[in-house]
Amino acid sequence: MPGQRQKIKGIWRKTVYNPTNDNLIAITKIADNLGFNARKHDFNEEEYIPITMVPVSELYTDKEYQRLLNKAMIKKAGRFDAKLCRPLAVFERPDGKKTIADGQHTSTIGYLYTNQSGDLCVPCQIIQHPKDRPLPECVAVEAKYFEDLNKNRTNVGAIETLRSGIAYGNKDSLEKEQKLVSMGVHIEQIGDTSGNEVSGLTRIFEAYDIGDNSKYARKAIGTYADLIEDQNSPNWSESPLLGSLVAGLARVWYLRDNLGRGDKGYVVHKYLTERLKKTSPKTLTEGTSGNSQSHLIAVRIVTKINTLIEEDVLTKRDGTPLKHQISEGELKDSDIIDPTKTQ
Numbered sequence: 001m002p003g004q005r006q007k008i009k010g011i012w013r014k015t016v017y018n019p020t021n022d023n024l025i026a027i028t029k030i031a032d033n034l035g036f037n038a039r040k041h042d043f044n045e046e047e048y049i050p051i052t053m054v055p056v057s058e059l060y061t062d063k064e065y066q067r068l069l070n071k072a073m074i075k076k077a078g079r080f081d082a083k084l085c086r087p088l089a090v091f092e093r094p095d096g097k098k099t100i101a102d103g104q105h106t107s108t109i110g111y112l113y114t115n116q117s118g119d120l121c122v123p124c125q126i127i128q129h130p131k132d133r134p135l136p137e138c139v140a141v142e143a144k145y146f147e148d149l150n151k152n153r154t155n156v157g158a159i160e161t162l163r164s165g166i167a168y169g170n171k172d173s174l175e176k177e178q179k180l181v182s183m184g185v186h187i188e189q190i191g192d193t194s195g196n197e198v199s200g201l202t203r204i205f206e207a208y209d210i211g212d213n214s215k216y217a218r219k220a221i222g223t224y225a226d227l228i229e230d231q232n233s234p235n236w237s238e239s240p241l242l243g244s245l246v247a248g249l250a251r252v253w254y255l256r257d258n259l260g261r262g263d264k265g266y267v268v269h270k271y272l273t274e275r276l277k278k279t280s281p282k283t284l285t286e287g288t289s290g291n292s293q294s295h296l297i298a299v300r301i302v303t304k305i306n307t308l309i310e311e312d313v314l315t316k317r318d319g320t321p322l323k324h325q326i327s328e329g330e331l332k333d334s335d336i337i338d339p340t341k342t343q
Contacts (some may be wrong), residue, residue, distance in 0.1 A: 049125035051087050057112045057118030059090065060097050061104045065143035069108060080113045080120075087123040089149060092213070094131050098124070101146050158201050159188055166190065179208050183217050185241070196225050200243025206294060207247040210335075211254045220249035223272060233277030238301050244285055248297025255326075255334040263322055264330070267314040271305045275314075279304060292339035299338045302326050 088103030100107060103122075110120045116177060127145075130140050165173025180191025185198045197205050198221075207217035227236035252272065259265035279301075286298045306325040308314040315321055331338065 006287055021134070030046060031172075032094055038056050045236060049127065051123045052126055053121040054088075054090065054098060054124045054126075055118060056120050057098050059088075059107050059122075059124075061100050062139060062142065064139055066104060068101070070106065074105060074109055074112065077109045077113070078108045082194035083188045085110070087125045090124040091138070091145075092126050092128050093135070093138050094129055094133060098126065099142060101127075101142050102149050160189070162201070162281060163188075163190060173174060176205065179214065181203065183221060185221060186342070188238075196221060198243055198246065199240045200246075203294060204246045207243065207250040210247065210250045211257075212297050214255045217246065218248040219248045219253040221251055223253075223276070225275055228333030230277060235280040235282075236277065238281070240283065242281070244288060244293045244297060247283055247294030248284065250303065251294055251298035251334065251336050252301050255298070255331065255336060259326075259330065259335045263316045263324055264324075266317055267322065268302075268308060268312060268326070271308070272302075275308070276301075292337070295337050296339050298336045299331070299340075302331065 035109035067218075084342045085106055086103070088106060089101040090103075091099045091101055093099060094214065103124075105302045107122055111117055111123055114120050129141070133141075162173050162176055166177050179191060180186060183204070184192050185204065186193045186195055186196050187201055187204065207220060224236070224241050227233045228239060228241075230236070248271070251270065256265050256268040256272065259268060284297050284300050285293075305314060309322050309325050312321045328338070328341075
């Protein structure tokens, strides 16, 4: 039966399952395509730890190596869902106490949100300490297990969350996908796959919200992409486009429009279209991070513009010098905040 398609949030999607086009790939094929030779060894399937149901009231956590409980996450859970309950990793110490190495949030949510409370049984994989193992050694073994378990675990990131949200029709995820499409970009094949590839999901969506209706994000992406294609700007050869730079450039384009058609707006436009290619993107992004990243990048660009104004390199349309540089007030009017001057 052919898959029917429906337009959802401007994007055509399959609405009927078609087994000939289900996007499934054998995990063995994916592993083989990684392209390296893993050192193989014999594995005894009896090494798997059997699952035992244990009442929450019999479980302990060791504050010496365990992370603090995330109160916000527990509150957000709202209920205990058995489908989301993975087996807990538990050590049984010589005194019989069962210590959680992994799963304290699961057991806490079960205790708080079910009528069974402490009598709720949760699935556990129990590792037995030797009866003669001293307590300090027990703690050391558990702590090392905790470290190894979390070191080898890949946490679900923002992109994976977005991808899964799109797959099951989450409204917020579909809106974010449409924003990427409207900007003509994609991140790990999410968005407009015929457009430019970008990185830095948070900063890309920040760029979208600068000004009105993604106008300045699209201007920034166009500027950035043109520089990559320009053989006279070798410093801008890296792809994908950095979300932080896109957001920083979007802020400067927004500043340019706020400055209007006067001389200052003219020199900002001239710098972005003619002189930015001479600037290394590394000098703009180095040492920047967090929510102030795009602001600092924008400030660095404006600082370069002001230096060229002072040196009479950037002038009025008639070639005469500008009397004034771009001021802090004009930056603030365009929502550009210098993070080096805020307390």
